Amino acid sequence: MAVYTEFSEEALNGFLSDYALGTLVAFEGIAEGVENSNFLLTLSSGKYILTLFEKRMRPDELPWFLGLMQHLAKAGVNCPQPVEGKDGKALRHLAGKPAVITTFLNGKGVAASTPDECRQVGQAMAELHKAGQSYAPVRANALAADAWGPLLERCGKIGDDLGRGFGQDIACALGKVVPLWPQPGDLPIGQIHADLFPDNVFFQNGSLSGLIDFYFACTDMFAYDLAICLNAWCFEEREGSVIYRQDCANSLVEGYEQVRPLTAQERAVLPVLAQGAALRFVLTRLYDWINTPSDALVTRKDPRPYMKRFNHFSKVGHV
Numbered sequence: 238m239a240v241y242t243e244f245s246e247e248a249l250n251g252f253l254s255d256y257a258l259g260t261l262v263a264f265e266g267i268a269e270g271v272e273n274s275n276f277l278l279t280l281s282s283g284k285y286i287l288t289l290f291e292k293r294m295r296p297d298e299l300p301w302f303l304g305l306m307q308h309l310a311k312a313g314v315n316c317p318q319p320v321e322g323k324d325g326k327a328l329r330h331l332a333g334k335p336a337v338i339t340t341f342l343n344g345k346g347v348a349a350s351t352p353d354e355c356r357q358v359g360q361a362m363a364e365l366h367k368a369g370q371s372y373a374p375v376r377a378n379a380l381a382a383d384a385w386g387p388l389l390e391r392c393g394k395i396g397d398d399l400g401r402g403f404g405q406d407i408a409c410a411l412g413k414v415v416p417l418w419p420q421p422g423d424l425p426i427g428q429i430h431a432d433l434f435p436d437n438v439f440f441q442n443g444s445l446s447g448l449i450d451f452y453f454a455c456t457d458m459f460a461y462d463l464a465i466c467l468n469a470w471c472f473e474e475r476e477g478s479v480i481y482r483q484d485c486a487n488s489l490v491e492g493y494e495q496v497r498p499l500t501a502q503e504r505a506v507l508p509v510l511a512q513g514a515a516l517r518f519v520l521t522r523l524y525d526w527i528n529t530p531s532d533a534l535v536t537r538k539d540p541r542p543y544m545k546r547f548n549h550f551s552k553v554g555h556v
């Protein structure tokens with residue numbers, strides 16, 4: 238459960254008095270997610286999401302994320318919109334943490350993806366990439382390839398609970414992928430979501446209805462965003478093994494290209510980007526695996542299935 242910060246109803250009422258959203262009917266912590274504390278607010282004017290920003294977020298970067306969400310929503314992407322207080326400010330504080338209220342989106346994430354859903358995700362991602370092109374502020378990717386080695390080092394000594402030599406396997410994989418990573422200027426860049434996993438894409442009656450959780454968004458290669466989705470949407474995890482769903486991958490890329498065709502260079506480097514994307518999630522999951530206190534109200538994610546995705550892409554050499 239991702240509720241790291243708690244507050245009293247009295248504190249919440251004080252916080253809400255700075256908005257023109259009516260009175261509090263109910264509020265509850267949301268179990269899903271690992272990054273920030275999220276609450277569902279039911280107010281007399283409707284439902285909203287209250288997010289308190291935690292550990293990985295740099296407060297000075299929050300306006301960039303909120304500005305991006307506002308920009309994308311105006312351009313027709315169905316994503317949460319920050320709600321402004323009576324003073325016109327959306328970014329406020331609650332319980333000592335930066336906090337924002339955003340609009341509530343209907344729909345639900347999917348458990349097991351199908352080619353049809355992947356096609357819709359590809360289209361929505363390309364639309365996001367296009368809509369973001371007129372958002373000028375830049376946010377460098379704090380989890381880009383040059384950050385992976387230092388992140389592995391920060392994990393410190395990696396025991397054998399994830400399998401013998403897990404840390405060495407990662408170091409070896411980084412040694413293969415990082416030297417092949419595209420250089421600035423090699424591929425088209427723009428605003429990317431960078432965490433478009435199935436829990437961050439909502440569907441209603443089989444149709445994609447919205448995208449949430451923009452707090453890893455950054456300015457990076459468009460094709461890297463697609464590579465992240467190949468990892469997140471195109472594998473089935475079954476009894477400890479991961480199985481590549483080529484049909485899902487084909488649909489994802491086809492859906493993307495219906496809106497924004499890939500360049501020949503993007504296509505050529507996609508297998509390397511897919512390997513790097515797998516390692517990026519191995520590393521953040523590993524870091525959290527080691528550093529999440531055992532009494533924290535959050536379910537740790539296992540890094541091993543992403544190492545298996547890396548092994549797959551590294552072995553077959555195509556997507």
Ligand SMILES: Nc1ncnc2c1ncn2[C@@H]1O[C@H](COP(=O)(O)OP(=O)(O)OP(=O)(O)O)[C@@H](O)[C@H]1O
Nearest residue numbers: 239267269270271272273286317340341342449450
């Ligand atoms: N705007 C929204 N509308 C409806 N539900 C939402 C909205 N934002 C968040 N949620 C709900 O809260 C859950 C957690 O939100 P979110 O994914 O943003 O949290 P997180 O801690 O950043 O998670 P993650 O681990 O994916 O980074 C979502 O799975 C969804 O159920």
Ligand SMILES: N[C@@H](CCO)C(=O)O
Nearest residue numbers: 271432434518522538
């Ligand atoms: N989507 C990430 C977690 C939050 O960003 C993962 O599955 O590791």
